[in-house]
Amino acid sequence: MLIVMKFGGTSVGSAKRIAQAAQLAADTAAKGHQVVVVTSAMSKVTDGLIAAARQASTGQWDPRQRQDLFDRHKAVADALVAGNDTRHGELLDILRQRLDRFEKLCYGLSMVHELTPRLLDAISGMGEMLAAPLVAAAIAARGRPSTAVDATELIVTTDQFGGAEPLMDQTRAKTAARLKPAIARGEIPVVTGFIGATADGVTTTLGRGGSDYSASIVGAALDADEVWIWTDVDGVMTANPAEVSEARTLSDISYSEASELAYYGAKVLHYKTILPAFRRRIPVRILNSFNPAHPGTRVSVDGDPSASGVKAVTSIRGVILVAINGTGMQGIPGIVAKAFDVVAEQQANVLMISQASSENNICFVLSAAEAPRVAAALRSALEVELMRGNIDEITAEQQVAIVAAIGDRMRGTPGIAATVFGALGREGINVIAISQGSSERNISLVVTEDDATAAVRAIHRAFRLEQV
Known part of the structure; x- marks a missing residue:
């Protein structure tokens, strides 16, 4: 080879x-x-x-x-x-x-x-x-x-x-x-x-x-x-071992799972790192030079076909939730487009998006460094809508974190969301915002930063990830 x-x-x-x-x-x-x-x-x-x-x-x-x-x-x-x-x-x-x-x-x-x-x-x-x-x-x-x-x-x-x-x-x-x-x-x-x-x-x-x-x-x-x-480190783990002492090394994951984990805070790989290998379908192994006998984690196209449901839980700290709220937003065209034009002009990276189906609220998560200037730019760009009452307020909520449950084979598996939110409910953790892509590869949610570690532990325990 x-x-x-x-x-x-x-x-x-x-x-x-x-x-x-x-x-x-x-x-x-x-x-x-x-x-x-x-x-x-x-x-x-x-x-x-x-x-x-x-x-x-x-x-x-x-x-x-x-x-x-x-x-x-x-x-x-x-x-x-x-x-x-x-x-x-x-x-x-x-x-x-x-x-x-x-x-x-x-x-x-x-x-x-x-x-x-x-x-x-x-x-x-x-x-x-x-x-x-x-x-x-x-x-x-x-x-x-x-x-x-x-x-x-x-x-x-x-x-x-x-x-x-x-x-x-x-x-x-x-x-x-x-x-x-x-x-x-x-x-x-x-x-x-x-x-x-x-x-x-x-x-x-x-x-x-x-x-x-x-x-x-x-x-x-x-x-x-x-x-x-x-x-x-020995490879990609089911959670950050500093937060979850029972976290285990994953033997096989897919490119898409690795990308999701890297994007949502896992430190072993940067999400764009694997793209050239992915495009040529070349497996990538994560190995520990301090423990070379450990088999590490193999990242490939298919990952582990036998695994189902959630495979890992990760989190992003140091982020702020920016929200645009207003009962008058419903049916008013262009507000969302204008908001994201502002985000693009500010060259800010949106980490997560959530919108109510009633159109009364749209929120997105930005890094703490980017959020204040984006919120100020939004208030300026949407000044007319604020004056008309179409928008009630634009807020930037401090001290939140994104927690993401990730796994390729969450798709089509009933009960994943129920298990996630049941675990958080039992711990008394309030979910501020929720996002799930149509790929069903991850469920992302926003909690207070103080609740982030407990949320990661609760989801990890609920899916018995310590037994992988």
Whole structure:
């Protein structure tokens, strides 16, 4: 099989962790598989790069930041390739060259005082460019030929800096041309996660969950058999174990379930991460580099066909419910359209929508950061309707949470909603708003933030998810 193995920041956070990741890659290759590795930056490095860029934009560039980065990565190089002076020297030269560029960018930024999205991408993506040579050197030290490859040579993206999207036709051509000959020679390429480049060669980043996204893109471009995401948890769980101590790891879930769980707050995967793999029907495994014997979670087209009903419960905190209320809204065309035009103009992400069939109320959930400006914009845009009395009020309710019960095979299964609301009723939890899509893949509801943990536990217990 051709396997793309992605290692997250905690999985490459130290010399010991990189050595473990390298051993996992080498062991997989020893079993007869072809392997491509995608690596994140070492833990906390990306945050440090962004902080340095922002500080430099105020005119306060400190050269010690470059030295601190060099010292941390040099210590790892010292541990990984001890006894091989030639390889060690080459590795340090690569680190110096990349940090020279980092220093030049930050020094220039301290002169112009303007941190553009394009420049931030160039700086924030350097952590992966420092980590990849270390991972490749560690794999080579275990007897497997390995070379670091910058994803700027492979992944062609749009110029949407900070959240670029791959152009898959061009990416497939470049990735195949660059990686397939190396794979055929038995090498293990180590690709930088998180970054890509425009068709003109300008560095971009792929946004939140970027390194996982990179692995899915590379896997799709190579028509890999599987993509393995190595992280610091055993897989996707039936609930957040910090909230539900009885939560269990799910052995198999579908792409759609993974997407729903990621969208509604599960932290293991970002919802867009799996899209390239999904489109090529490539299974994605979530594995724990700290517990590699655990089988993890397999994400595939069909998931677990034998499972029925609710499979997991998750929640989103830090959100606000914005509601438009008015008995005069009924039969008045255009209010809903105008409301969502405002939301779009504010570039706000709507997490959930609910509307009464009487048309007297429509509400939607936004992040706490976005809701105040959206509510203010709504009051301005709907001023005439408020004056006429078509709308009574526009409110933004604080301290709410979305709780979602998720499962592919909820569709057509009687009693799911009754079980959910019966469980909440027994706990005395008031439901503020409800939403269910026609796919019947999830039931989402809004409760007070204080009730969110109890709601998750009640639903988890009602469906006996601890027994999966």
